Amino acid sequence: MTAPGRVSLAVPIGAGVVTALVGFTSSFAVVLTGLRAVGASEAQAASGLFAMSLVMAFGITGLALRYRIPITLAWSTPGAALLAGTGAVVGGWPAAVGAFVTVGIAIVLTGVWSGLGRVIAAIPVSLAQAMLAGVILPLCLEPVRALADNPAAVAPVVVTWVVLLRFSPRWAVPAAFAVAAVVIGISLTTGDTEIGARSLLPSLDLVAPTWTWQALIGIALPLYIVTMASQNIPGTAVMASFGYAVPWRASMTVTGVGTAITAPAGVHAVNLAAISAALAAAPDAHPDKDRRWIAAVAAGASYLALAFASAALATLVALAPAGIVETVAGLALLATLAASLAAALSTEADRVPAAITFVVAASGVAIAGIGSAFWALVLGLVVRLGLTRRA
Structure with missing residues (x-):
């Protein structure tokens, strides 16, 4: 048996590369969708993807x-889904x-300040997860609608995802995107669309921030809660x-400051990785737990490389x-939806409030200019408070 200290560097480096590839390819489409939904142009959404990759790297x-x-670290995929629903x-x-x-400052x-952390911890997990599940449900319904409207293009993507979900779940979404890229490529070769060379080069598109109370309540507050409850704490x-x-x-200083400073470039939230964190921290990354940091450094270098591919x-x-x-x-987002629903309904006493x-x-109803998540x-x-008092 090989001693932990003699394990080749290729093992943790490979784990780091996989961490970045899975984290990036499995959710960057969600990020672009969310940024565009709240008003970003194609160039501004691409700028956000580029900037987030740099912050993570x-x-x-x-x-x-x-x-x-x-x-x-990772971008807030649930947060991006929330933006898409908002x-x-x-x-x-x-x-x-x-x-x-504002979200970046709140994370810092x-x-x-431990008191702010206690406030977030006081929010019932069932309700926070129910909110997240409700926000991402419309996006999770899109594959069904797309399959009905355009089965020839969408079916290969869905079938690939289902097959890989059975044999290699971590690669199911990246493989689905790879097939989607092939479908897009075929569509481009058979059409008359021209791609300019400048559109393939990453750039930062800066926008001066403004503050409205509708955006603070409808975006900043739920985005902060979702990022903390679904990313940083897990x-x-x-x-x-x-x-x-x-x-x-x-960690909160790095991610919070990184978010606040690069927000004008389109960064909505950077946080601790949750699901993908295991890829670099598990024994598969290195038998010696004191050497697995090499996998994280390799992931950072990989995110830097992906940053320059983000525009393309x-x-x-x-x-x-x-x-x-x-x-x-x-x-x-289907796995996130399943986990959120399970957590939302896990406590019997909270099921009705969670369902509401x-x-x-x-x-998706907005009242007074504030989105449904709030x-x-x-x-x-x-x-929940009314039912608790009655009980």
Whole structure:
């Protein structure tokens, strides 16, 4: 048996590359969809993807080298899904950018002020997960609609996802996107669309933030809650399951500052990785837990490479036939939907409030310019409080 210290560097480096590839390809379509939904142009959405990849690349590398643990970062996929369900707000894209800046500041405050963290922890998990499930439900329905409208283009993507889900779940969504890319390529070769060379080069499209109370309540507040409840807290738990204590203050500072500074470029939220964190922190990355930080550094380097490919991928997505991108995004969120529904209904006493939260969030109804996610959480909390007092 090979001693842990003699394991080839190729093992953790390979694990890091896989971590970045899976994390990026499995959800970047969701990110682009969410940014466009709240008012970003194609160029601004591509800028956000590029900037987020840079923040993750340098953030992961810095934290891993400083603390010698396989800590990895990710963009907030649930947060992007929330943006997709929220849609445009009063003030447009600049107001959305202002909300992103606010989320970054709130994440930093969570790291330095324990009271704010206790407030988030006090929100019932069942209601937070029900809100998330309701928000992403419309996106999860898109593959069904797309398959009915354009079966020839969408069916290969869905079939690939189903097959890989059986044999290699972590690669199911990346493989589905690969097939989608082939479908898009065929569509481009048979059409008359021309791709300019400049559209393949990444760039930062900066927008000055503005603040509206509708965007702060309808985007910033639910985005912050979803990012903390569905990414940062579970990410800490995943790392703890492999014997690592996440440097909470440093992590929140890096991700919060990174989000706030790069929000004008389109960054909605960067946070601790949750699901993909296990790819770099598990024993498969290296038998010696004190050497798995190498996998995180490799993931950071891989995200840097992916950052410079982001514009080409965003251009590919922008030229996709109707339903293709929505299908990939919906398939990427199905596992999140299943987990959120299970968590929302796990506590019998909270099932009715959770159901109300889920239904209101899924409705997509905006009241007073504020999206359904906020109202869903408010109504869920009110009903839960009323039922608790009656009991």
